[in-house]
Amino acid sequence: MDELILKLKQQIIEVLNLEEMTPDDIDDDAPLFGDGLSLDSIDALELIVILDKYYGIKLASPAEGKVVFASVNAMAEYIREHRTR
Amino acid sequence: MNDFISITGQGIVCAIGNDAAQVLSSLRDGRSGIGPMKYLRSKHADIPVGEVQLSNDLMKEMLGVDRDAVYSRTSLMGAIAVRQALEQAGIADTAGKRVVLISGTTVGNMDITISNDNECGASTRDIAALCSLEDAKTCTISTACSSALNAIILGCEMLRSDEADIVIAGGSEALSRFHFNGFNSLMILDHEQCRPFDSSRNGLNLGEGAAFVVLQKNVPDALAYVSGYGNRCDAFHQTASSENGEGAFLAMSGALTMAGLSPSDIQYVNAHGTGTQSNDISESRALKRVFDSNMPQVSSTKPFTGHTTSASGSIETVICILAMREGFTPANLGWKTPDADGITPTMGQEKAILHNVMCNSFGFGGNDSSLILSDRPVMLQDVEPVFGTKVAAIQEIGPDDDMSELKAFIPAMELRRMGPLMRASILTALLSLKKAGLERPDAIVTATADGMLEVSRQFQKDIIENDEELLKPTLFMQSTHNTIGSAIAIRTLCHGYNITYSHGDESEYWAMEDATRMIRSGKASSVLVTVFDEAGPSAFQAKSTVIVRK
Numbered sequence: 001m002d003e004l005i006l007k008l009k010q011q012i013i014e015v016l017n018l019e020e021m022t023p024d025d026i027d028d029d030a031p032l033f034g035d036g037l038s039l040d041s042i043d044a045l046e047l048i049v050i051l052d053k054y055y056g057i058k059l060a061s062p063a064e065g066k067v068v069f070a071s072v073n074a075m076a077e078y079i080r081e082h083r084t085r
Numbered sequence: 086m087n088d089f090i091s092i093t094g095q096g097i098v099c100a101i102g103n104d105a106a107q108v109l110s111s112l113r114d115g116r117s118g119i120g121p122m123k124y125l126r127s128k129h130a131d132i133p134v135g136e137v138q139l140s141n142d143l144m145k146e147m148l149g150v151d152r153d154a155v156y157s158r159t160s161l162m163g164a165i166a167v168r169q170a171l172e173q174a175g176i177a178d179t180a181g182k183r184v185v186l187i188s189g190t191t192v193g194n195m196d197i198t199i200s201n202d203n204e205c206g207a208s209t210r211d212i213a214a215l216c217s218l219e220d221a222k223t224c225t226i227s228t229a230c231s232s233a234l235n236a237i238i239l240g241c242e243m244l245r246s247d248e249a250d251i252v253i254a255g256g257s258e259a260l261s262r263f264h265f266n267g268f269n270s271l272m273i274l275d276h277e278q279c280r281p282f283d284s285s286r287n288g289l290n291l292g293e294g295a296a297f298v299v300l301q302k303n304v305p306d307a308l309a310y311v312s313g314y315g316n317r318c319d320a321f322h323q324t325a326s327s328e329n330g331e332g333a334f335l336a337m338s339g340a341l342t343m344a345g346l347s348p349s350d351i352q353y354v355n356a357h358g359t360g361t362q363s364n365d366i367s368e369s370r371a372l373k374r375v376f377d378s379n380m381p382q383v384s385s386t387k388p389f390t391g392h393t394t395s396a397s398g399s400i401e402t403v404i405c406i407l408a409m410r411e412g413f414t415p416a417n418l419g420w421k422t423p424d425a426d427g428i429t430p431t432m433g434q435e436k437a438i439l440h441n442v443m444c445n446s447f448g449f450g451g452n453d454s455s456l457i458l459s460d461r462p463v464m465l466q467d468v469e470p471v472f473g474t475k476v477a478a479i480q481e482i483g484p485d486d487d488m489s490e491l492k493a494f495i496p497a498m499e500l501r502r503m504g505p506l507m508r509a510s511i512l513t514a515l516l517s518l519k520k521a522g523l524e525r526p527d528a529i530v531t532a533t534a535d536g537m538l539e540v541s542r543q544f545q546k547d548i549i550e551n552d553e554e555l556l557k558p559t560l561f562m563q564s565t566h567n568t569i570g571s572a573i574a575i576r577t578l579c580h581g582y583n584i585t586y587s588h589g590d591e592s593e594y595w596a597m598e599d600a601t602r603m604i605r606s607g608k609a610s611s612v613l614v615t616v617f618d619e620a621g622p623s624a625f626q627a628k629s630t631v632i633v634r635k
Contacts, residue, residue, distance in 0.1 A: 015557075017501040038498060041325055043274060044560040053555050061287075062272050 292391020356498025358385020
């Protein structure tokens with residue numbers, strides 16, 4: 001597994017308290033919201049904190065998250081392009 | 086015998102005025118109270134707020150108390166509003182009368198407590214002491230942003246069931262670094278003046294203030310009369326409103342039914358209208374479901390006052406009384422562009438004849454309430470004790486008890502966020518309902534002295550250690566006292582009456598009184614009462630009692 005993807009999955013599991021999950025349980029391309037992991041609006045806000053805290057990326061509004069958080073792959077791609085740390 | 090409920094006095098202090106006359110002139114002149122922060126200390130000073138333009142020192146002077154006396158901003162504002170209300174009602178001597186002071190708050194005395202221990206009842210008792218109401222019974226309701234409206238509703242119920250002669254009910258809430266940062270972590274604070282119901286709306290402005298009304302039975306020539314109310318639960322999500330506004334729809338419909346009014350009898354609705362995406366579309370849909378082709382004038386006055394959270398229900402009740410008495414409708418300031426599917430609010434009408442007005446007040450967890458005020462007395466059915474009560478089941482859980490059973494009731498995706506206190510509380514609720522053979526109760530009443538102590542302490546610690554950055558919205562979402570009551574409602578899909586008492590050691594007493602009143606009067610045939618508190622991560626206790634009709 002790609003290093004950034006692995007790290008990201010570990011951060012998602014920790015921050016969202018996905019207690020019984022391992023990085024292998026999260027499909028890189030599956031939607032994080034809706035049919036995939038079934039995360040909700042509060043989780044989206046927690047993901048925004050992850051971007052800020054670990055990668056120095058600030059999203060201005062939760063609406064931007066719709067594209068950025070489409071899947072773990074989409075999130076990793078966004079981080080590679082925009083990270084400041 | 087049938088009675089009517091009179092509002093004989095009102096008091097208000099908020100961002101657009103320190104009394105009713107000032108508030109009225111700001112409303113008529115379209116003068117907003119939203120601006121840069123002056124008293125609140127936060128590094129996010131670029132976010133505007135609706136502050137009361139009085140320092141704590143000045144408020145102490147107005148109340149004639151010593152400058153060194155320790156009172157919270159919530160208590161000081163509350164006392165100013167209560168004194169105004171009592172003065173207008175002409176109540177100086179309460180000897181021999183059963184007086185009850187009911188306040189709605191969530192912040193309470195947070196600004197003067199050393200840690201984040203948040204016993205809301207302390208601020209209510211302080212308000213009573215500052216208003217020479219030492220002999221009054223006091224009570225505190227904490228259902229987040231609908232607290233004050235629920236306080237007024239409880240006051241009416243106590244008068245109708247002849248438990249009180251004079252009720253002073255409302256709410257008070259000061260801006261705090263805690264909830265300001267909490268709302269900021271939810272990314273719902275607009276950096277400009279809020280625009281409820283506008284397609285460009287981008288969140289709310291936090292405000293502060295207090296308002297109280299004096300409620301009495303059968304007093305003619307009063308300021309206004311309470312003709313109906315409804316308290317229901319959206320039972321959908323901890324912070325988001327349901328798509329079709331079910332809780333709001335049920336609360337408004339319930340109020341209309343109680344008042345014996347049809348939608349076309351309402352001339353004005355003061356909407357909850359916070360300016361968030363979620364609330365405004367959900368409330369719009371609920372309003373359309375209730376009023377259909379008879380849509381009255383609707384406005385949110387939060388662009389004037391800011392969202393005064395736990396106090397908003399009583400502040401907007403006073404605004405409704407002013408509108409009805411003076412014959413005008415307040416503008417939904419700043420509204421320009423219609424929202425697809427949204428209602429079109431009024432930009433204010435100088436001369437309006439208002440006989441019946443509705444005030445909506447919704448809180449986190451879907452604690453939705455609606456109140457109808459009328460310009461003439463409306464007879465209400467007595468709340469008579471016609472039924473007996475009986476305890477159908479009791480379940481207690483403490484730190485030494487096994488909670489693995491919870492997994493059978495709740496999916497892992499929902500369990501993951503719940504701390505020990507919430508797990509224990511929900512498990513007692515579900516097990517007691519099972520014992521009583523009920524899928525869901527008709528009503529849910531919860532009671533807690535200190536509320537969600539652990540998550541609140543963690544959030545407060547993060548505010549200090551992270552310097553108001555990178556805060557976890559999950560912690561804030563769970564910090565309100567009504568978190569557990571609404572979580573149980575979501576789990577059991579209970580859209581019925583839902584309330585949380587937070588009045589120190591007396592919380593459970595008030596909860597049991599309420600449950601008993603509901604059963605006896607026939608309003609509910611089963612009520613779940615859940616009492617919970619914690620003193621640390623491994624020191625908690627939860628108890629659920631199912632009370633049913635005998």
